């Protein structure tokens with residue numbers, strides 16, 4: 501979805517993907533509401549949240565979609581991806597299996613999205629250094645191989661959350677303007 505509204509406004513659809521419990525919902529609630537839910541209940545409760553950003557003096561709206569937990573059943577539907585121009589592919593740095601799933605999520609994204617999608621690989625929960633299971637180097641090299649932006653984040657302490665979303669949104673803006 502890249503709609504130009506009134507000549508000065510843009511609306512971009514961005515999707516959050518990645519295995520269950522990597523922190524997708526908390527990344528979104530941290531970004532959009534500056535909130536974190538320590539319990540396993542961070543259901544945004546809506547399909548997406550909209551955030552406004554100013555880029556080059558233009559008002560840019562990012563409609564950020566969160567799954568309702570259906571990724572547990574590997575049943576994220578094509579409607580979820582439809583019209584997406586940006587994606588954050590999230591894994592949990594304390595659980596290697598979630599990193600190993602990244603390729604599958606990238607394949608799914610490619611299958612469902614035809615246009616150029618600005619993609620950021622996000623290693624979340626970087627506050628869990630003590631139980632790190634995926635090195636920063638491994639994250640970086642996968643991102644390089646696949647041509648993705650890369651950032652480690654923590655929805656818990658807010659590290660890089662704003663930056664990660666903003667980088668994706670800026671890249672989309674660069675792609676369309």
Ligand code: GDP
Nearest residue numbers: 520521522523524525526537538625654655656
């Ligand atoms: P989702 O299934 O990918 O949407 O993941 P959630 O946002 O529901 O988070 C799953 C669990 O991980 C919850 O218990 C969160 O509190 C926790 N969590 C999410 N982000 C972080 C983080 O950055 N650091 C830590 N330590 N825990 C996190």
Ligand code: MG
Nearest residue numbers: 524525567569
């Ligand atoms: Mg969730």
